[in-house]
Amino acid sequence: MLTIGELGRATETGVETIRYYERIGLLPRPSRTGGNYRAYGEADLGRLSFIRRARALGFPLDRVRALLSLSDDRGRDCATIDLLAREHLAEVERKIADLAALRRELAAMIDSCGGGTVAQCRIVEALGPARRD
Amino acid sequence: MLTIGELGRATETGVETIRYYERIGLLPRPSRTGGNYRAYGEADLGRLSFIRRARALGFPLDRVRALLSLSDDRGRDCATIDLLAREHLAEVERKIADLAALRRELAAMIDSCGGGTVAQCRIVEALGPARRD
DNA sequence: ATGCACCCTGTAGCAGCTACAGGGTCAAGA
DNA sequence: TCTTGACCCTGTAGCTGCTACAGGGTGCAT
Numbered sequence: 001m002l003t004i005g006e007l008g009r010a011t012e013t014g015v016e017t018i019r020y021y022e023r024i025g026l027l028p029r030p031s032r033t034g035g036n037y038r039a040y041g042e043a044d045l046g047r048l049s050f051i052r053r054a055r056a057l058g059f060p061l062d063r064v065r066a067l068l069s070l071s072d073d074r075g076r077d078c079a080t081i082d083l084l085a086r087e088h089l090a091e092v093e094r095k096i097a098d099l100a101a102l103r104r105e106l107a108a109m110i111d112s113c114g115g116g117t118v119a120q121c122r123i124v125e126a127l128g129p130a131r132r133d
Numbered sequence: 134m135l136t137i138g139e140l141g142r143a144t145e146t147g148v149e150t151i152r153y154y155e156r157i158g159l160l161p162r163p164s165r166t167g168g169n170y171r172a173y174g175e176a177d178l179g180r181l182s183f184i185r186r187a188r189a190l191g192f193p194l195d196r197v198r199a200l201l202s203l204s205d206d207r208g209r210d211c212a213t214i215d216l217l218a219r220e221h222l223a224e225v226e227r228k229i230a231d232l233a234a235l236r237r238e239l240a241a242m243i244d245s246c247g248g249g250t251v252a253q254c255r256i257v258e259a260l261g262p263a264r265r266d
Numbered sequence: 267a268t269g270c271a272c273c274c275t276g277t278a279g280c281a282g283c284t285a286c287a288g289g290g291t292c293a294a295g296a
Numbered sequence: 297t298c299t300t301g302a303c304c305c306t307g308t309a310g311c312t313g314c315t316a317c318a319g320g321g322t323g324c325a326t
Contacts, residue, residue: 005272015273016315024313035322037273053260057242058235061313071257078254082246085256089239092232099229102191106222109190113215121211123218124204127186138303148304149284157282168291170304194282 002040011048018048026051026065059088135173144181151181159184159198192221 008015021027027047030038047068054064063084070081112122141148154160160180163171180201187197196217203214245255 003273014315017313019275020314033322035273037322050260055313057239057260058232067257067260071251071254071260074250074252076251078246078249078251078256081251081254081256082243082248085239085243085246089236089243092236092239096229096232096236099191099225099232103222103225103229106190106218106225110215110218110222113211113218115215116211117207118204118209118211118214119207121204121214123211123214124200127183127190127200127204136304147284150282152306153283166291168304170291188282 002045004038004040007040007045007048010045011052013048013052021048021051024061026061026068057088058092059084063088135178137171137173140173140178140181143178144185146181146185154181154184157194159194159201190221191225196221 002010004015004018007013008018018027022029027044030040030044033039050068050071051064054067055061059067066084067081070076070078070084109123109126112126114120114122118124135143137148137151140146141151151160155162160177163173163177166172183201183204184197187200188194192200200214200217203209203211203217242256242259245259247253247255251257
């Protein structure tokens, strides 16, 4: 039997976050003690660990939900899970590419700044409106 | 004179977004027509262009605000602007590194999946709780 | 009995928009 | 002139994924 605080420490999750997961239906409502405290068991620990690892890998909560329901069905073909993971990987790669493009632009902008006053600053100029001289 | 819709098309910004920027004080309140429509001028176009370019480069709104007030002071030394841009670049680089680590983990997880049922799936296993066999 | 750490519910806040609901305005066409 | 339709107005609520209260109750040690 774990209290919410113990479960939180075991999974590196804030107490409020656990209650939030319960509220949105990601964690089942646990049984309660006489004093109305939430009482968690091993299954809850497993489920929350799963959620936290998936989150740490960047899966959004709705994908975590999908992964959870897929993985509950132990006899099913795991192709769908593989697909979800691949889709997520593709998204991560897209984000990396976007950020790399951003980095190039930022670096070029910073390089162009030769100091001086704001009026002469290339950074400000680069951010300003397209001028039709 | 531009209506809010025209300004939006000129800067690729949604009308609601422009009103939002006004609400949070990023854009000044424009004058109004007889019919109470917002009436924008060249200065507004310039300012909104600046905001949108900075946003496209990933600057959060509070940094955009700082950049705007710095760049209003044309005679000032542009070192602070340069610093803000460099800080932002550093953040982008940190994000790229984080995502690259994520990508490695995801790719390794996906590689390990040899198909079969969910019960055998390495992805599910990798996400599951640490087992003390 | 008293203090303290923990637990409870419910609500509001963060970024940065986006999407209504429920109206008013304006120009063009019949 | 009337009507249609595209636009505009305000105000408020929703999105993600938490996080932070306020205002209470519980449980254990001293």
